[in-house]
Every structure is written in C-alpha cells, then in structure tokens.
Amino acid sequence: xxxxxxxxxxxxxxxxxxxxxxxxxxxxxxxxxxxxxxxxxxxxxxxxxxxxxxxxxxxxxxxxxxxxxxxxxxxxxxxxxxxxxxxxxxxxxxxxxxxxxxxxxxxxxxxxxxxxxxxxxxxxxxxxxxxxxxxxxxxxxxxxxxxxxxxxxxxxxxxxxxxxxxxxxxxxxxxxxxxxxxxxxxxxxxxxxxxxxxxxxxxxxxxxxxxxxxxxxxxxxxxxxxxxxxxxxxxxxxxxxxxxxxxxxxxxxxxxxxxxxxxxxxxxxxxxxxxxxxxxxxxxxxxxxxxxxxxxxxxxxxxxxxxxxxxxxxxxxxxxxxxxxxxxxxxxxxxxxxxxxxxxxxxxxxxxxxxxxxxxxxxxxxxxxxxxxxxxxxxxxxxxxxxxxxxxxxxxxxxxxxxxxxxxxxxxxxxxxxxxxxxxxxxxxxxxxxxxxxxxxxxxxxxxxxxxxxxxxxxxxxxxxxxxxxxxxxxxxxxxxxxxxxxxxxxxxxxxxxxxxxxxxxxxxxxxxxxxxxxxxxxxxxxxxxxxxxxxxxxxxxxxxxxxxxxxxxxxxxxxxxxxxxxxxxxxxxxxxxxxxxxxxxxxxxxxxxxxxxxxxxxxxxxxxxxxxxxxxxxxxxxxxxxxxxxxxxxxxxxxxxxxxxxxxxxxxxxxxxxxxxx
Numbered sequence: 001x002x003x004x005x006x007x008x009x010x011x012x013x014x015x016x017x018x019x020x021x022x023x024x025x026x027x028x029x030x031x032x033x034x035x036x037x038x039x040x041x042x043x044x045x046x047x048x049x050x051x052x053x054x055x056x057x058x059x060x061x062x063x064x065x066x067x068x069x070x071x072x073x074x075x076x077x078x079x080x081x082x083x084x085x086x087x088x089x090x091x092x093x094x095x096x097x098x099x100x101x102x103x104x105x106x107x108x109x110x111x112x113x114x115x116x117x118x119x120x121x122x123x124x125x126x127x128x129x130x131x132x133x134x135x136x137x138x139x140x141x142x143x144x145x146x147x148x149x150x151x152x153x154x155x156x157x158x159x160x161x162x163x164x165x166x167x168x169x170x171x172x173x174x175x176x177x178x179x180x181x182x183x184x185x186x187x188x189x190x191x192x193x194x195x196x197x198x199x200x201x202x203x204x205x206x207x208x209x210x211x212x213x214x215x216x217x218x219x220x221x222x223x224x225x226x227x228x229x230x231x232x233x234x235x236x237x238x239x240x241x242x243x244x245x246x247x248x249x250x251x252x253x254x255x256x257x258x259x260x261x262x263x264x265x266x267x268x269x270x271x272x273x274x275x276x277x278x279x280x281x282x283x284x285x286x287x288x289x290x291x292x293x294x295x296x297x298x299x300x301x302x303x304x305x306x307x308x309x310x311x312x313x314x315x316x317x318x319x320x321x322x323x324x325x326x327x328x329x330x331x332x333x334x335x336x337x338x339x340x341x342x343x344x345x346x347x348x349x350x351x352x353x354x355x356x357x358x359x360x361x362x363x364x365x366x367x368x369x370x371x372x373x374x375x376x377x378x379x380x381x382x383x384x385x386x387x388x389x390x391x392x393x394x395x396x397x398x399x400x401x402x403x404x405x406x407x408x409x410x411x412x413x414x415x416x417x418x419x420x421x422x423x424x425x426x427x428x429x430x431x432x433x434x435x436x437x438x439x440x441x442x443x444x445x446x447x448x449x450x451x452x453x454x455x456x457x458x459x460x461x462x463x464x465x466x467x468x469x470x471x472x473x474x475x476x477x478x479x480x481x482x483x484x485x486x487x488x489x490x491x492x493x494x495x496x497x498x499x500x501x502x503x504x505x506x507x508x509x510x511x512x513x514x515x516x517x518x519x520x521x522x523x524x525x526x527x528x529x530x531x532x533x534x535x536x537x538x539x540x541x542x543x544x545x546x547x548x549x550x551x552x553x554x555x556x557x558x559x560x561x562x563x564x565x566x567x568x569x570x571x572x573x574x575x576x577x578x579x580x581x582x583x584x585x586x587x588x589x590x591x592x593x594x595x596x597x598x599x600x601x602x603x604x605x606x607x608x609x610x611x612x613x614x615x616x617x618x619x620x621x622x623x624x625x626x627x628x629x630x631x632x633x634x635x636x637x638x639x640x641x642x643x644x645x646x647x648x649x650x651x652x653x654x655x656x657x658x659x660x661x662x663x
Contacts, residue, residue, distance in 0.1 A: 013505040014594040022255065023543075023587050026263035028171035029252045030270040031178040032341055035334030036113055036245025037067075037271060038181060041279040042328045043120045044242040045286050046299035047396035051238035053209030054292075057283035059232075059239040064276045067243045069447045070407060071268045072429045074246060076444075077414050078253040079261055079426040082585050085250035086410045087349045093413035093420060100355065100484075102409035103346055104476035106247060107377075108469050109402030110343035113244055114381035115388060116395035117335035118155040121328065122148025123392055124301045128325040131308075131318065144300070145390030152385045155333040160378040163340045164364060164371050171255075177327075177334040178274075184327040185278045188307065191320065192285040195311040204287040208235040216461040230457075237458040241399045242279055247406060248338050251345030258543065258587035261426050282306065300392050303328060336381070343377045344370060354487045355480050368501050400462060401469025404455045411448035415441050498577040500568065500592070508610035514591045515547035515611060522549045522613040523590075524604050528574045531582060533619040533653035538586040548590045549611050550579050553603040556596050568594075605636040609645055620654035634663045 048056035081088045086106055091099035126144040133140050162173060208231060212219045215234070249268065256263045286295065286302050290309045298305025307321040348370055351361045356373070364371040388395050414429075418441045431443030459466050505511070523537050534550065541548055552575055568576070576592050583590045597603035608616050621629055629652055637648065652659040 013508050013510060014502050014596075022166060023257040023589055024171045024252070024255050025257060026267040026270070028175050029249075029256050029263070030267040030274075031174040032171055032252050032338055033245050033248050033267070033271050034178050034181075034274055035174045035331055036117070036248060036338035036342075037243065037275045038178070038278055039117055039328075039331045039335040040242045040244055041275075041282045042124065042303055042332055043116070043300070043392060043396065044239065044279065045283040046302040047241065047393060048239045048283075049287075049295075050299055050393060051211060051214035052235045053211075054204045054287050055206055055208045055235065056239065057204050057280070057287055058206055059208070059235045060242050060283045061280045062236060063239045063242045064279050066450070067246065067275065068272050069429075069443075069450075070243060070246050071249065071272055073407075073411055073414060073444070073447055074249050075264055075268055075427055076425060076429050077410065078250050078264055080417070080421075082260070082581075083254050083349055083352070085346055085349060086247060086406050087346060087353075089417070090409045090413045091353070093416040094409070096353075098409065100350075100477055100480045101473065102406050103350060104473040104480065105402045105409075105469065106346060106406035107343060107402065107476050108472040109244070109247075109399070109406060110339045110346070110377065111380045111384055111472075112395055112399045112402065113339035114156055114336040114377075115152065115384040116392060116399055117332040117339070118152030118381075119148045119385060119388065119390055119395060120300070120392050121155060121330075121332035122151035122390065124304055124325045124328050124332070125151060127298075127301045127304050128322060131321065135318070148390040148392075149385055149388075152390075153382055156336050156378055156381050156385070159333065159337040159340055160374060162337065163344065163374050164367060164369055166367050166369050174334050174337055177330045180327045181278070181331045182274070184324055185281075187320070188303070188324065189281055189285075191310040191312065192281070192289060192306070195289055195309075196285075198311045199289070202288045204284065208232075210234065214238055214461065216463045216466075218460050233453055233457045234461050237400065237404075237454050237461060240404055240454060240458075241396060242275075244399070244403055245335070245338055245342075247403075247410075248342035248345075251342045254345070254584055256587050260585070260587040263587070265427075301325075339381070340374060340377055344373050347373045347376075350480065355484045357483045357486065363501050365501060394464065398462075398464045398468045400458055401465040402473075404451065404458055405469075408448070408451045408455045411444065411451050415444050415448055418444065497573040498580050500576060502567070502594075508595070508607055511549065511591065511593055511607075511611055515549065517545055517547045519546040520549065520611050520613045521546055521615045521617065522551055522604070522608045522611060523617040524551045524553070524600075524619075525575055525579060526552065526600075526619070527622075528571075528578050530619050530622075531578055532655055533617055533651075534579065534582055535586075536653050536658075537617045537651075538582060538588050538590075541586075541588050543588045547611075548588070549607070549613070550576075550590045550592050551604060551607050552576065552592070552594045553600040554594060554596045555600060556598060599636075601632045601636045602640075605633060605640050608648060609637075609640060609642075612646075613648065614646065615649045615651065617651045617653060620652060620657075626652050626654075626659050630659065630661055634661070637663055 044060060045056060048060060052059065077089045087099050087103045090102045123144055126142045126147040129142045249271070253260070253264055282303055286306045290298065290305050294309065295305060303324050304321050307324045308317050310317060310320070312320065347356055347360070350356045360372045361370060362372060363369065418439060422437050428439060429441065429443045429447070432439040433442055521537060521541065523534050525531060525534060537548065552572060554572065572594060579590065579592060593607065595603045595607060604616065618629060620626060630650065633650060648663055650661045650663060
C-alpha cells in the first residue's frame, strides 16, 4: 500500500456548532435557579401577608423547609433523564397527553415569573426614587405602577438578549447577581439582629387571618375555622410562590458539567440553604421590626421597608434602602433570566419529541441558540406585564397555579416510575421500603400527597389563579396538540435529531479557533450504534486541561467529491445527535467536526495532526481487524508526519477490550 498517493485528500472541512455543548459549574447552575427562588424574598412576604395576615412568616418558613423535599424530587427525576423535567418524567409515567397538560401549566408559571419579578423590581426602584427625590430637592413623584411596567419591559428585553447569546453568558450574570444578593442578605441580617438586640424581638402570631379575597369561592363558609388542617393548607397555598424556580433545576441539569449527579447534589444544597435562610429571615424580621401601620405601606417592597425601620441613623437607613433596592432589582430581574432559561429548556424537550413546530427549533446562525422559542416566551412575558399594569398582588394571586400543578404531575410521575421501571437509580428520595425489586416510595408519596392537597385547595381559594391558569393552560395545550398533528402529517422522523449550525472551513486549521486547552484528543466516529469508544474516552477526559474533537469522515469519490456542505444527511444527523447526547450525559464539552475525504484513515491522521492531538481513539471495526486498523493509521501517520509532529497514542476500544499503541 502506498499511503501518500496523491489521490487521497480531505476535500471539505465542516465545524458543527450548537449551544447544547456548553456546560456550566454547579455554582452557575445554582445561581440561575436562585435568581428566581431567592428573589421571592423581595415580594412573597408582602403578598402572603395581604392574604393571611401577620402569621405569613410561619407558612413561608414551612414552604421553604418543604422546598428541600421538592428539590429531592427533582434530583431523582434528573438522575433518570439528563434532558428531564416535568415533560419527560410525566410522559414516561402517564403518557403524552398529561405531559402536554403539565407543561402547559408550567409555561403559565414561567410567563408569570418573568412578569412578577420584573414588575416587583420596578416597584422597589420607584419607591427608592420617591424616597430620594425630596432629599435631593427634586419636585418629582414617580408613578409606581407606570414606572414598574416600563422598567419590567426593559429588564425582559435585556435578558432576552443575554439568552440569545447563550447559557454561559446568562449564567455568568446570574452568578454575579447571587454574590451581590448574598452580600445584601448578610448586611440586612446583621442590621436586623442588632435592631432586635436593641428593641427586642416579637414573634408573629401563629394563626392566619384570612381576608375575603384569600378565601376565594370559600368566602362565607367556616370550613377553615372548623377544620384546622383545612385552614393550614389554605395558608400554605398563599405562601407557595416562595418555591418558584425549582423546575429550572431540571432544565439546567443538562448544562451541568461533570460529575453531573454530584454537581446536582451540590447545587441543590446551595439553592436550599441560600433561599431558606434569606427568605425566612427577612419574613420574620419584617413582621417583628416594621410597625404595623408602616408595613402596610411597604407590602409591595417589603425589604425596602425593613431597611428603613432598622435601628440606625436616617442617612444610613437611606443608604441601606438604596443597597437593598439596587441588588433586589438585579436579582428580581435575574428571575426573568431563570424563567427564559427554564421555559426554553421545556419547549426544547417538547420540540425534540415532535410537539413544537420544526420552525421553532432553528438555531441562531451566530450563537447556536433556539432564539425563536426565546422570542415566544419573551413576547408572552411582555404582554402579561402590559395587561397587569404594574400590579404585583394581581400577578402574585395568579402565579401559583402553574407552579403547584406542574409539581403535582411531576411527583405523581416519579412515584409511578418506581413501579414501572425497576432498575437501580443513581439516587432516590429517602424513606423507601424495599419489597422484592421494588423500592416502595414512602417519602415520595408523602411529598405527592402534600402537593396534591395544596393544589386542590388553591383551586377553590385562588379565583384569579384558577381562571387565568385554566384558560392559559387550555390555550397552550391546544397549541401543542395542533402542532403535533401538523408535524405528524408532515412525516417527521420518530427519533429526535439535534439541530446544528454548519461552518465550512477552507482547511483543517480552522478547527483551532474552537479549542484552546494544552491537550487534545481526537475521537473518530462512524456508526451511531457503535459509540462505546466515545463513552470510554469521555469517562477519562479531563475537560479542564483537554479538548476533545469528535470526527466524522464522510466518504465521497469521483465527481461528487468536494463542494460546500449546506446540511447534514440523515446518517450524519443521527451520529452527531448521539455524540451530543453522550457528551451531555457526562457533562463534558466536545467539538464536532465533519470532513469529506476519499480515505477515512488519511482524514483521521491529517485531522489529528492539524489539531495537535496527543491521542486518537477509534472504535473496533466490524469489517477489518484491529491489526489492520492500526497498520493503516500508522502508515498514513508516518507518511504525513512533519518535522515537528509529536508522537501519538492510539487507542482502539471495543466492548470489554482495548488496544493501545504509541507511534
């Protein structure tokens, strides 16, 4: 064989890009979730107090403690499905129809999350401006409702742009916001502790005082008074929005870097302790420190009222209010980002299953994000902001429907999957009774029954949430149902295929712009059913120091050889879909590369030398022997080897065996 015959060459080089191959640390993942979950500290106390009176902190405490159980629920669901969340879990357990219903309810939650958070941020800023203007001798008064509406739209548009740029950009902003929020929390808790040391601490009453509006259709009945547990469930329902954002944990799990499950556990712990400490402490201090007549004026911006009521000189309290408001506005706006990230993830799961129209799945030509889905969510958020006209309480009342019902469907599905799929989980919610090969979910069942009880009570007590939630859910369900029928009529393939942007390069050197780490590994792939060697290479990959290039060689001969590739064929689509799935499961980034050549070994050798790979990984061929594979690659490598070419480690990996050679 003459390995360097002139007829062998690489004709075209295509780098495949997608935002799906960007992974983030557990700190960033936790920050994305906390931008929603911890931001509720800025408004849940005021909304809950308007509904159930001064006993609100006790029920906020109960809800935030219960959030540990809900986080555990999502951890078990995510450990089963990398691309999980409500849709995937419910579909596996209950079927596609109920999965679409649960996602429709969840989308209502995401739309309202962006609206209520950004409007609340505007309320805080309006309150600060109205406090500062008299001291600056500015004879202006900001209309809180109008100002908050305009500010909310601006905040939504800002994070719309960040999400178009990609998850790494938006998660970086979220992490900075959470660090600033931690500083605010520490300062506020410090001032509050000093204040209660000086003035004393007063525990809030334990019994809720329901308003007529908070009882909804039950107003006029005495069920809440006669049956204590009934009243407790009503009160819990009005504090439940403090748990907003937990579904996003399942959506960002796909983006978490390795080790995925360990990082999921770490992120969950960070989320729980941060949100629990901040939200509960602020709620108790607000009732104890702020006088009742003053607190009534600050129900839409409760922490600002707390800052103005601590034991400190007036100028210092004003500075503290400014600090609280600026950072509070940032985290509340960060909740907009969380809502966009979460809803985009949910709709991507739907699109992968043939539910959303194919048009929505097209990637942004520059950033590789599903920008059309992001545009849809942002448009709905802006419409909601305009319709509510800056009314935080109205949004809060409508808010809980989607959150609680998506949690109910998720919990029921995870319980059912314990019986339907009996394989060993990587992690399970504690409190299980093993009967044969089934782990009877005692803990999970208790979580489900609690969620279901609160959800059923909310249907009767939250008029606005029930009516608007049912209408929105029905509308989204109809959209999903019609889109699925259209897609079926167009004969879309049954198996999901990943969307990728293609960038044609003149030479193999073009891939160097995608890699920057000192070590490089090249993995050659061909058969979508034979990627065992890729999985093994990913297991041992140190992604901090090593870049992995995954190469697919498209063989062409004669007149068909050459010319730019504008789209992938079915075979290449399936291969790279499974490559991305393997990378996601490990949480490690790879660079997909497609080359056109008339000799696969020539393409592998030239590509490896171009990227500076110190290791080349092959799968075992079903047509030729391992010795033949190694011989052809070694001869081609030697023929192409230049003066500065380094030695390379070749691994040929199959099921239960591996061959290593240094050349």
